[in-house]
Amino acid sequence: MWVCNATAALPPDCDLRQLARIEALVLLCSVVLALLVFLGSSRRYSSSAMVRFILWGAFAVSYPLAAYTIGLMQSTPMHHELFLVWSCFFLFVLASSDTITAYSLADVKSPGIILLNRGLQVIYVTVLLQYYSNVLSAKLKLFVFGVWLVSLGKIALSALSYRQALQSDGLQRDNQLIADYMINQTESSHGGAEEPDTNTNTNPNPNPMLGYNYIVRGEEMDITVTEAPDYIKKIKTNKDDKKDKLVTVERVWQCEGRLLQRSKSRRDLCLSFALFKLLRRRCGNFPLAESGLAKTRNLVLNRLLGQGSTRAFQVIEVELGFLYDLFYTRYPFVCHAVTTTLPHLAMCAIMVTVGVLTLLSPALRHYHPTHHRSIMLYDINLDVVLTMAIIVLVIVLEAYQFVAVLFSDWQKVKVLCRYVLWPSSLQNNPFIEVLLGVLCYCGSGKYWTRKMRQYSIIRHAILGHPVKDWLSGVTRGWLDNLMFNNGKTRSVKLSGDLQDALASALKKSGGVLSDGCASLKGHKFEQMLSLGKACKHATCAHTILIWHIATYICDVKTRARASRAAAGDQQRRHREIALSLSGYCAYLVSSAPELLPDHQYTTQTIAEAVLLDLRLCLHGCTSNEAAVLKLQDTAKLAIRTPSTSAPDSIHVLGVRLAEDLMKIGEAKRWEVLADFWAELMLFVTPADNAMAHVEHLTMGGELITHLWALLTHAGIVQRPSHATQPQSV
Numbered sequence: 001m002w003v004c005n006a007t008a009a010l011p012p013d014c015d016l017r018q019l020a021r022i023e024a025l026v027l028l029c030s031v032v033l034a035l036l037v038f039l040g041s042s043r044r045y046s047s048s049a050m051v052r053f054i055l056w057g058a059f060a061v062s063y064p065l066a067a068y069t070i071g072l073m074q075s076t077p078m079h080h081e082l083f084l085v086w087s088c089f090f091l092f093v094l095a096s097s098d099t100i101t102a103y104s105l106a107d108v109k110s111p112g113i114i115l116l117n118r119g120l121q122v123i124y125v126t127v128l129l130q131y132y133s134n135v136l137s138a139k140l141k142l143f144v145f146g147v148w149l150v151s152l153g154k155i156a157l158s159a160l161s162y163r164q165a166l167q168s169d170g171l172q173r174d175n176q177l178i179a180d181y182m183i184n185q186t187e188s189s190h191g192g193a194e195e196p197d198t199n200t201n202t203n204p205n206p207n208p209m210l211g212y213n214y215i216v217r218g219e220e221m222d223i224t225v226t227e228a229p230d231y232i233k234k235i236k237t238n239k240d241d242k243k244d245k246l247v248t249v250e251r252v253w254q255c256e257g258r259l260l261q262r263s264k265s266r267r268d269l270c271l272s273f274a275l276f277k278l279l280r281r282r283c284g285n286f287p288l289a290e291s292g293l294a295k296t297r298n299l300v301l302n303r304l305l306g307q308g309s310t311r312a313f314q315v316i317e318v319e320l321g322f323l324y325d326l327f328y329t330r331y332p333f334v335c336h337a338v339t340t341t342l343p344h345l346a347m348c349a350i351m352v353t354v355g356v357l358t359l360l361s362p363a364l365r366h367y368h369p370t371h372h373r374s375i376m377l378y379d380i381n382l383d384v385v386l387t388m389a390i391i392v393l394v395i396v397l398e399a400y401q402f403v404a405v406l407f408s409d410w411q412k413v414k415v416l417c418r419y420v421l422w423p424s425s426l427q428n429n430p431f432i433e434v435l436l437g438v439l440c441y442c443g444s445g446k447y448w449t450r451k452m453r454q455y456s457i458i459r460h461a462i463l464g465h466p467v468k469d470w471l472s473g474v475t476r477g478w479l480d481n482l483m484f485n486n487g488k489t490r491s492v493k494l495s496g497d498l499q500d501a502l503a504s505a506l507k508k509s510g511g512v513l514s515d516g517c518a519s520l521k522g523h524k525f526e527q528m529l530s531l532g533k534a535c536k537h538a539t540c541a542h543t544i545l546i547w548h549i550a551t552y553i554c555d556v557k558t559r560a561r562a563s564r565a566a567a568g569d570q571q572r573r574h575r576e577i578a579l580s581l582s583g584y585c586a587y588l589v590s591s592a593p594e595l596l597p598d599h600q601y602t603t604q605t606i607a608e609a610v611l612l613d614l615r616l617c618l619h620g621c622t623s624n625e626a627a628v629l630k631l632q633d634t635a636k637l638a639i640r641t642p643s644t645s646a647p648d649s650i651h652v653l654g655v656r657l658a659e660d661l662m663k664i665g666e667a668k669r670w671e672v673l674a675d676f677w678a679e680l681m682l683f684v685t686p687a688d689n690a691m692a693h694v695e696h697l698t699m700g701g702e703l704i705t706h707l708w709a710l711l712t713h714a715g716i717v718q719r720p721s722h723a724t725q726p727q728s729v
Contacts, residue, residue, distance in 0.1 A: 283690045542650060
């Protein structure tokens with residue numbers, strides 16, 4: 001409104017209204033680019049749909065909006081010198097957004113489109129620069145050309161990064177190199193003595209990572225050879241050669257420098273990076289040769305989980321942070337092992353310097369237009385104010401990205417590997433060690449939400465009203481698909497007790513997962529012999545929904561008896577674990593079926609059918625207690641009239657299971673349910689759906705993704721069939 005008021009009283013021969021439109025677009029472009037830089041990495045630790053929508057909109061309109069604005073600058077009849085300043089600074093910001101280079105996997109698969117857009121922006125600005133070169137003052141022209149040249153340098157570095165991605169076809173070459181290396185390591189392990197299956201607590205070996213030659217850095221720089229008859233690439237290494245540039249996990253733990261010996265977190269950072277290189281093979285369907293080794297299982301069960309679950313989950317969190325950066329940011333190329341980070345940091349420093357000099361230059365502070373009039377408001381030149389605001393924004397953005405790159409996990413790993421490789425110059429220099437310690441001390445922020453989304457299919461079924469129920473019957477599949485996520489009402493934090501329960505279930509399994517029956521047998525209740533049938537179903541969706549309904553009914557009946565106040569701490573913990581995992585597994589069935597091992601369409605079809613059946617069954621129910629009573633009546637009717645009812649429907653089976661569970665004492669019942677859900681959560685995790693997990697990294701992350709990575713490093717990449725599971729019932 002203030003722009004319109006400022007231009008309404010001006011002579012009509014000056015097209016200041018068009019200038020106001022351009023300045024409004026320039027301001028909008030500034031906001032969009034700032035959102036891309038500041039919110040680019042927030043997707044990995046935010047599950048907010050609003051944040052994703054804002055980033056999607058900013059990523060989609062950034063290039064078209066900038067192109068339209070620059071085109072409008074060129075087409076206007078007025079010769080505005082500051083147009084060049086605005087367009088050159090926009091070009092630089094567009095070329096230097098490191099925190100987000102792709103919004104989805106579709107963008108990752110077509111990086112050529114992004115390079116084309118940036119090339120077109122260069123052409124637009126170059127034409128505009130030539131068009132206005134005669135009207136610029138000498139000092140202002142110097143600053144504008146400086147920004148333009150620095151922008152070209154940033155775009156050249158960006159193009160080199162994308163070129164590396166295109167040449168390796170999504171890093172397939174690097175994945176192949178790691179896969180061949182692990183095949184060679186596996187053959188060497190079979191050729192020698194296998195590591196004993198012992199716990200680290202009783203293992204006298206001072207180096208717990210002895211024998212774990214997982215590559216951290218150096219495979220890009222070492223010489224590889226291809227030999228007959230298998231023609232697998234082999235990296236020439238020599239552990240006794242101090243000039244060997246290959247840094248492995250074992251070598252990091254052997255490093256005697258104080259920087260690594262005094263900090264487990266720095267060594268674990270290198271471990272996370274090595275595990276990330278192993279995990280990314282699953283994105284390219286490369287073989288996991290080490291999955292059959294005993295030491296692979298021991299790494300997770302004894303090394304990482306030997307002293308609790310906290311360390312294991314922290315290592316996996318950082319690892320998945322690397323995986324997110326690989327697909328959606330430019331950090332992997334900025335901090336590449338072969339290239340140096342200095343050109344990128346130098347570009348940022350030069351740009352900040354040029355921005356500050358431009359901001360302080362008299363040519364800008366005392367700017368007076370010569371070929372046009374400016375928009376004035378209370379004797380303030382709004383053109384100059386907008387220009388200064390844009391320059392300040394660019395300085396802040398570049399300083400932010402400079403710090404982000406300098407203290408990123410990628411740069412830390414690069415520095416720590418050099419610390420291992422250069423002991424004489426780095427490990428014996430106190431000043432260097434303090435400097436590197438400060439560099440590695442600063443954290444990289446949050447890696448994911450550490451929350452579990454919750455869904456209740458029964459609450460979703462009773463949340464309706466007569467109109468919605470009628471529409472559900474008429475449109476059946478369409479309306480339910482549209483409103484299916486209405487039952488996902490909340491999220492709960494991932495507690496330490498829940499992490500410990502999952503870790504305990506994994507250690508008890510010994511690497512052989514069970515569908516829940518093993519936990520039932522472990523409690524040795526005769527009543528539980530009938531519960532084993534509830535674990536044997538055709539799909540995971542059947543088992544999850546049956547037990548989810550049974551857990552919900554047990555919770556409603558427990559609250560109805562008003563016994564929660566008298567429950568002990570252990571019982572409350574078991575109840576929270578069971579309810580959290582039950583709600584999360586139901587959420588996976590309803591909203592993220594692609595993360596489960598069965599086909600996505602099969603899981604979705606089952607979930608929608610069960611929801612419709614529950615809506616018909618619970619018609620008229622307005623409370624949880626009324627819904628439970630109605631479900632019990634339906635189950636009794638199904639037993640009496642098996643010919644007309646559906647005795648094997650999921651909600652009926654869930655009611656029968658709840659009746660069996662209610663025969664157990666309350667404290668023991670929640671202990672049984674907590675152990676069962678922890679075991680089932682692990683059982684439904686292994687699957688060949690790596691890219692689905694990568695896609696969900698942009699939505700705040702998922703617990704099942706962390707378990708999927710953890711099980712992969714334990715050598716558990718497939719679920720056992722019912723025939724190969726331990727006999728439990």
